[in-house]
Amino acid sequence: MSDLDGILLFPHINMDGDALGSCSALCLALRSLGKKAYVMINEPVPKNLDFLECGCCTTDDSVLEDVQLSLMLDCNGIKRIPGREAAWERGRLKGCIDHHATASKDIRYDFTRIEPKSAATGEIIYRLIKDLGAEITLDIANCLFAAITTDTGNFQHTNTTSRSHEIAGHLYKVEGFNSKVISALIYDRRSKEALRLESAVLGDLDFYADGKLAVGKVTQDLLSQYGCTMDEAEGIIQRIMSIDGVEAGCLFKESSQDNVRASLRGRTYANMERVASRFGGGGHVLASGCTFHTTVAEAEKQLVPCLIEAVNV
Ligand SMILES: [Mn+2]
Structure with missing residues (x-):
């Protein structure tokens, strides 16, 4: 260079x-x-x-x-x-x-x-x-x-x-x-709105596989309800991973351009890179992501079974 x-x-x-x-x-x-x-x-x-x-x-x-x-x-x-x-x-x-x-x-x-x-x-x-x-x-x-x-x-x-x-x-x-x-x-420069958004997302998590999998959603509706932009959802996935017993975490982020980004995290063994790559995404074994060109509900329907499989190996 x-x-x-x-x-x-x-x-x-x-x-x-x-x-x-x-x-x-x-x-x-x-x-x-x-x-x-x-x-x-x-x-x-x-x-x-x-x-x-x-x-x-x-x-x-x-x-x-x-x-x-x-x-x-x-x-x-x-x-x-x-x-x-x-x-x-x-x-x-x-x-x-x-x-x-x-x-x-x-x-x-x-x-x-x-x-x-x-x-x-x-x-x-x-x-x-x-x-x-x-x-x-x-x-x-x-x-x-x-x-x-x-x-x-x-x-x-x-x-x-x-x-x-x-x-x-x-x-x-x-x-x-x-x-x-x-x-x-x-x-340490988070807005009050971002913290309210975070608590709303954390208050509405879905758990699967005896609590080994936790799934959250940040929708455009939630963002406008709390007056936030998507970058203020940064950090929520780490909070999900701090829950005792959670081996894999998933956070769906609904973008304004008709697509849904899924952030995936594993704690010890759940291979998130493998899951993400099945949907055209990638990253690291314990931290990955993939994008869906569909609704959050449909993305969830496709991804959650694969995540359950990944925590139940
Ligand atoms: Mn990097």
């Missing part, structure tokens, strides 16, 4: 802390090396991640005259960047840096760096920035810490490794770095 200039970075749709944090960190590092780089998005940055934007994001397809590289981060496959296909195609070279094992074959990449053992794409980006010889500035450290802390569930998920902690340890040494500030920006 060191000989390329004019680089567009692509986070996945419904960007999360890892996708945006990794993109902005790499973008800032590339710029510090004198390169032109942007993070190409086509949706608003979630409010709790606004500090990760760092002047990197653009919605303008023609922001760069010459795009030598289009680089997808924290995802793979053209379906993960809907609405940005034209911008993606502008790159003369195409690359992918990701930690999801489910590989999509709908793009021919010129190079990939896929490391399923990395807890976050941010871990791969940390090493890449070091390899490129760029300095880890405070902004970059904040982005990488946000990427790693969100994807590891604050270092609680099973994907967390000694390397996750080692990289975080290096970030703590960057002058001015304060993990508490970053955690508060991510987690």
Whole structure:
């Protein structure tokens, strides 16, 4: 990458802390090396991640005259960047840096760096920035810490490794770095409405398989009832997984564009990646997702039997 200039970075749709944090960190590092780089998005940055934007994001397809590289981060496959296909195609070279094992074959990449053992794409980006010889500035450290802390569930998920902690340890040494500030920006800016929405969803969970499976729904009706946007439903699936005895959790999110996203989580053995891939989705063994182009009720009818199967193995 060191000989390329004019680089567009692509986070996945419904960007999360890892996708945006990794993109902005790499973008800032590339710029510090004198390169032109942007993070190409086509949706608003979630409010709790606004500090990760760092002047990197653009919605303008023609922001760069010459795009030598289009680089997808924290995802793979053209379906993960809907609405940005034209911008993606502008790159003369195409690359992918990701930690999801489910590989999509709908793009021919010129190079990939896929490391399923990395807890976050941010871990791969940390090493890449070091390899490129760029300095880890405070902004970059904040982005990488946000990427790693969100994807590891604050270092609680099973994907967390000694390397996750080692990289975080290096970030703590960057002058001015304060993990508490970053955690508060991510987690402690929720609206009262979001908490009311969460309690409504949690109050209406369905349980199956002797309580091993819990299923919740965030519908457009609920969002308007509580005056919330879908990104304010972030975190509900983790609450579902905190229930004693729950081995698998599913949260249906009804989008305004006639589709339903199912977020899937496993605790120890339920293979959520396998379930998601049966419906064209993917992710990690214990954290996956898939999309249905139908109603929530129909999506539930199709998915719940497979989830019951996954917890009853
Ligand atoms: Mn990730």
